[in-house]
Amino acid sequence: MSKRIEVEDLNVYYGDFLAVEGVSMNIEPRTVTAFIGPSGCGKSTFLRTLNRMHEVIPGARVEGSVLVDGEDLYAPGVDPVLVRRQVGMVFQRPNPFPTMSIKENVLAGVRLNNKRISKSDADALVEQSLRGANLWEEVKDRLDKPGAGLSGGQQQRLCIARTIAVSPDVVLMDEPCSALDPISTYAIEELIEELKNEFTIVIVTHNMQQASRVSDKTAFFNIAGTGKPGKLIEFAETGTIFTNPTQKATEDYVSGRFG
Numbered sequence: 001m002s003k004r005i006e007v008e009d010l011n012v013y014y015g016d017f018l019a020v021e022g023v024s025m026n027i028e029p030r031t032v033t034a035f036i037g038p039s040g041c042g043k044s045t046f047l048r049t050l051n052r053m054h055e056v057i058p059g060a061r062v063e064g065s066v067l068v069d070g071e072d073l074y075a076p077g078v079d080p081v082l083v084r085r086q087v088g089m090v091f092q093r094p095n096p097f098p099t100m101s102i103k104e105n106v107l108a109g110v111r112l113n114n115k116r117i118s119k120s121d122a123d124a125l126v127e128q129s130l131r132g133a134n135l136w137e138e139v140k141d142r143l144d145k146p147g148a149g150l151s152g153g154q155q156q157r158l159c160i161a162r163t164i165a166v167s168p169d170v171v172l173m174d175e176p177c178s179a180l181d182p183i184s185t186y187a188i189e190e191l192i193e194e195l196k197n198e199f200t201i202v203i204v205t206h207n208m209q210q211a212s213r214v215s216d217k218t219a220f221f222n223i224a225g226t227g228k229p230g231k232l233i234e235f236a237e238t239g240t241i242f243t244n245p246t247q248k249a250t251e252d253y254v255s256g257r258f259g
Contacts, residue, residue, distance in 0.1 A: 042230020153184025
């Protein structure tokens, strides 16, 4: 588990509209990489290209390459469903399946991949995944209760457990704490710190403090104006981005002068 991502000259289109232009970056295994920037600058769109999730929007396409340990995710014949298993996604709002129990939620991805699994293996995987998401002790006595009955922060950790249950190499997180209270946010941030021991993690966040707390490297995206493509302005060690960036636009953003 945990793999290197190499992006080379990636352009993202929705129909004829160029949404993100010319992004190149290398993301190292077992690190946390944060994407920051103002709303509409393409950071979430770019994040979704890393597991081909943007393709659920009609007319979406990319030019350029995304390699995971040297394998091109966009090569002819590559199954997007398998890509999304290899590169998992945690969304902005917790989205446990409302009709499923906590246990069924954890196993949903495994069952979706048509994996036959014995009851004992399923029970072990549920415990392992919930422990991995720091949720086991809170829910171990109510695994058959609905996942939707948990608090917002617990639901988000349940979604993380569901994501890691299928043993991905990379975990993408699109503003995973934006709908959560400060205590739940702290729990997710602690969890991210632990998960990077096993996974390559990429997180989009609007929270500057969060980016500085959880990430090893930070990418700053910006946009020149409405209708213009989002661009990667600067990508460096997080400490450098926040204390000694090379681009004035980066400095203006992290210091709060715009955005």
